[in-house]
Amino acid sequence: MKKISIFLFLFASIFANAQKFTLSGSVTNQNNEALLGATVLVLDTTKGGLTDINGEFSVQLSNGDYTLQVSYLGYNTVSKDIKLSKNTFVSFKLEPNSTVLEEVLVSAVRANSDVPVTFSNISKKELEKRNLGQDIPILLKYTPSVVSSSDAGAGVGYTYMNIRGSDATRINVTVNGIPYNDAESQGSFWVNLGDFASSTQNLQIQRGVGTSTNGSGAFGASINILTDAVSEEASGEISNSFGSYNTRKHTVKFSTGKLNDHIEIAGRLSNIYSDGYVDRAYTDLKSFYLQASYTDENTLIKAITFGGKEKTYQAWYGLTAEELKEDRRQNPYTYDNEVDDYTQTHYQLHWNEKLNQNWSTNLGLNYTKGAGFFEQYKADKDAQEFNNLIIDGSDLIVRRWLDNDFYVANFSTNYKVEGVDFITGISYSNYTGDHFGEVIWGSDLAANTNIRDRYYFSDAKKSDFSVFAKTTLSLTEKLSSYIDLQGRFVGYKTKGITSDIIPIDVNKNYKFFNPKVGLTYKMNANNSLYVSYARANREPNRNDFESNNNVKHEKLNDYELGWRLNDDKIKLNSNIYFMQYKDQLILTGGLDGTGNYKRKNVDNSYRLGIEIDADIELTPQIYLRPNIALSTNKIKNFILDRDNIITNIGTTNIAFSPNVVAGNAFVYQPIASFQISLLSKYVGEQYLSNTDTKASKLEDYFTSDLNLVYELKTKSIFESVLFTGLINNVFDKEYVDRGYTYLDNWSGPTSFEVQGYYPQATRNFLVGVTLKF
Template sequence: MKKLLIFSVFAFFSFITFAQEYTVSGIVTNSDGEPLVGANIILKSNRGTITNFDGNYSVTINQGVQSIVFSHLGYNAETRSIVVNGDMELNISLSKTSETLDEVLVQAIRVDADSPITHSNLEKEELEKRNLGQDIPYMLSYMPSVVTTSDAGAGVGYTYIRVRGSDASRVNVTLNGIPYNDSESQGTFWVNLPDFTSSVQSLQLQRGVGTSTNGSGAFGASLNLLSDAVSNDAYGEISNSFGSYNTHKHNVKFSTGLLSNHFEVSGRLSTIKSDGYIDRASSDLKSYFLQGAFVDDNTLIKALTFGGKNITYQSWNGLEDPEKLENDRTFNTAGMYTDENGNIQFYDNEIDDYAQDHYQLLWNQRYDNNWSTNLSFNYTRGKGYFEQYKEDQKFKTYGFEPIYIGGDTINRTDVIRRRWLDNHYYAANATVNYKNNSIDFTGGAFYSYYTGDHYGEVIWARYASASEIRDRYYDSNGEKSEFTVFSKATYRLNERLSVFGDLQGRFLNYNTTGITSDLVLMEIDEDYAFFNPKAGLTYKLNPTNQFYFSYGKAHREPSRNDYEQGITTPEKLDDFELGWRFGTAKTKVNTNIYYMHYKDQLVLSGELNDVGAALRTSSGKSYRLGLEVDAQIQLLKNLRTLPNIALSTNKNVDFVTSRDGELVNLGKTNISFSPSVVAGNMLEYSPIKNLQLGLLSKFVGEQYMGNIDSEASKLDSFFINDLNIVYILDNLPWVKEIVFSGLVNNIFNVKYVSNGYFYTWDDDFSNPGTVTTIEGAGYYPQATTNFLLGATIKF
């Protein structure tokens, strides 16, 4: 494999052309003449760079007529067409925008390039390169400390993300400042918003505690997404892609542009289908996005509705059989049953069927050059079920009465059951921002209310006793209310030193009634009050070197599954971050050391419940200590690399477990699903105008699926490489441009596993009078070499 990798890199270099190229450089400032740090400079070929701490940039460009796009969050993008005949200087001044929510909304939940918070950004231009149907976690795959996985094996359907070893339930996600994590499970289910990437303007991933945000605390990271900005000009887009496993995506997008200089309507319709890499792990996904906007010099009002519906065949069981993992790794046990002749069959409707709709009203108001406000309202409606064929079930599991026929008693049956979730989520958010040359202050309040019904139905039974179709065999309700207030400010003491402070109070109540799917009474009424302070400072040594330090405290309440396991104690985290940023015209390097100290951290136990959800256990004291480095290096005029690496040690301090019938303190053990090495690289090469080739590499070190350092729970390390190709066909008579893109995943055909589960049970039958702990594991194989090809026509 190493020879192939060396050959592929050599092939990249062998394509280098000798077309005449020159350097364009300059400074990007705002309308007040202040340098803009981290502004994006993008060429039509998708090559580009960002400004350093003094707003300077330098980019190589081919001879001739060229187009350069300058952009920065909160500012109007500017496109310049220039004639390049030699090295030249081009200075740009960007004006603040009232056509996007970035200026106020992003300030409330995001941080600037020179803040003391560890973060990474992705803009629409970068997302478009690989947006061929895979879910948002796969768009983030090559960010530092990020590990992604997919139940179906190829990035369509149920996909997940882990950051610094923390699973998705501990990554705070917001859409336009509104929490997306499910209030009860705390998870994020991107399958309910298929193709949402096509409606994302930009996103920011803050690692660690980050800055104050809405919703449950960030214990590994926070991810905030901003939906499409208002377009001044009318446009239309048609995108189609297809690939391996009968995967195909189709969408249409449009915008009216500004009508009467004030009104815009835009939207998107999408459909994605895939058979999945794993047997029968099919996905049938539909989604929409519709936006109406009013804008003038100081006001922006948006009304949005977006949502999706998924029908996916279940594939959460994984593989427990090592022989099948080796020889039949796509085998799926979901839906498997035995017919009357003893033959193995698969139920054809073992599916998840869920729909989710979001409604948002966003109002951004600027009063003068210093003051601005944002007010937003949200309603989310979700309803759906998953359906299962279950063999040889006990009558008492479904509340059935035994059937007596002659002298025989029937108390077991085959059933088809549906488990429903029917929920409503309401949220309101208000922020105010004051900014001048020395201080940037934001304060706000957030309130949300959630109610969700959980119930189960039997829609068919071989022996139904006295039940009726769709009788509910369990029924429960969960309600959660939350009120948050925060204030944060960055104060510039002088040209070199600035300080950051952030105070948040979070108050919530969780209340449940009824019985669970295990027919256990669940009556909870818990109140929590959390105070989460954060502080930091940034020191600019010179135009190329910047240092920062931050401290953040966070608390997090248990999830519904935790309560069902008897866990009611909230988690506590102290996060220390020390960073160095280096930036020149051709090289950007971000380096940070972090120490995250937890009390009562809820780590994944490795086990799953009966519906494939990961269970957690309290680890007492634990910590994560790590080093993260990411860079952007211009190797040649048309070749750049974006490497990153995260080295970490993740330990439970005194982990107690049950072994052979006794409680045992194992001392210091590795935290589950926390690899000590995660590395990535994006090698991008533009041999000719409008063509970009990318070699994307990811290495994930070995990791344990449990917390007891058992060899049976170990996942092997893996190293995979993807090839990304983008070509833009422009100067066409009837359309603006056609963008062709291709993605070949796992080009070296690596058979790897990125996720799994681990469990133990006590065996007291083999040797009477003794208890022996038995261990077992399951695995989720990921796809071997596969491809996606697409074309987008822009009008």
């Protein structure tokens, strides 16, 4: 009988220890407002999750002692010790820290779950896992509808990103609410922001028109970057990574923490170098970031400067089909200094003031200085091509310069009360830029010509003023409305001649009205629906005027319908979009003299698609994060000008717009400090031209990367040591993700053969170690 009693006691003990209980709770701010998306972690386990729309969470645990940690951007992290022996409910009330004020830097251009637009948020922690030297477009390539590429093939140097088939000239980028896109070309040159991911606190990608933003209009997406937050404690970081193609990154960061509870100084120095996958397509990036901050309970003043110097070797014309077949890594350019050499420095000043519980204001000022050139060797050239500075048949070396200044002033005010969130603001920018080319060597210069004489020159001025007001208003407990009205006024002037010795004399003014409206319906604590309409207008860029002085501005009507699910085990975002364009400036497939894609107006075109992304917990250690975008992208009644014969060839596919873009992350995290992820990307076939010609079709491709992260907590010298590894293209796929063709502008039989491709790297690796202290 005694043995039976002992057995029953042991059985009961085992049963009790195996029994599962529900640990649930709520997370609110100091005003008892629910915090959606707060991170809840059960320390020393892999358990945890995010709070739902009511600020609530739930996790299943065996009985025992646990430490529960709750964090939310802009609030102090808190922890509680829990002794779990029954179903338990705990409440957390978070107190704001200085980063609440920092969120005001981007609040005017960002969306939240109450705003009926389609968006994705990426945190510093997510960027950190793969931040080994590759540029931001490559770090974002697994997000929905994103297709990334690089000239040199290894993701370092000149990199590119398309979202919903729209290229960089249609993707609005802001840094702390300040426009980053180049005012004239409208592109974003990430090569000038070397290692900027190391100074990024978080970023948001809005697909479609999105909310009103500063700078040029978003026609495919917008990316809003918030730089490093003020650190409460002193810290330092040394990061080094190495990999294939002699790729290396060296980064040093520091923060003084808050001195006298108010002042913080922080900074970063970085150097990234890579030989590139393509032969001699090297990249040398030097960059810095420095900020000084003052904070108190209601004030944040932040002075920031960042910038970099880049030098990259010529790889922006790709390879012909024959060269690709011979040797996909070859580089046909042989002149030693066939390089792009550019320096860009930004100066920002931000002053955020919380006037009371309802009102806050933000003032942002910016000055950007950019100057640089690309150098080329030219053989056996005609004098006319260089404004008669040489003798016919001469060889020469030229530098084509861009020297510009960009000023921005933003101001916004935010009023919040229960059921109302109202933001209004203005933005003004002024750009001046000089374009010129100089002969720095010639085998046979014309009489009275000196070295560094200019063979072309044009200046440019552009002003951009916008005013907006947007509000989210709760109509009922479940239904809220969104209204966003923006007026934008653009003036652009340029005079002189282009590098083709053709006059460019532009004097244009544009007045745009961009309304946006929508509804969000919260069906229950976990499900919400949204519907929205947005109107956008966008002016042509400099290259468009060079091709056609009568180019028209673009118009877009964007319709979005979405569903968001936020459950314990699954987070799901899905949406249907219809983007209807008038006079869209589509890429023709051909390149201009600086490697940029040429564009032209088409009267009627559209993009129709569905996007789905999810975060699924299969087990407490295994996560699945798939996304897929299915779309059809069409031009109606495409007019082809071939050999001076005008033909309507009917409905065709828009170039560079694959119908299928899918990604997935299979994540295994056996313990809190170690994670291994298999990241996969599929991009369907696409056309390099708008003619649906088989010769211009780019084949689909599927690639995968393997990412390993291990963080070792230490008790002396360093706070932690982070080990990171990345095997890119783990299955060694030979693929091409981008190219060019002149089929849209065929003017003779030889033009058909002028087609190029950008080969991407086969299997390669990067490894890094970050010391945090």
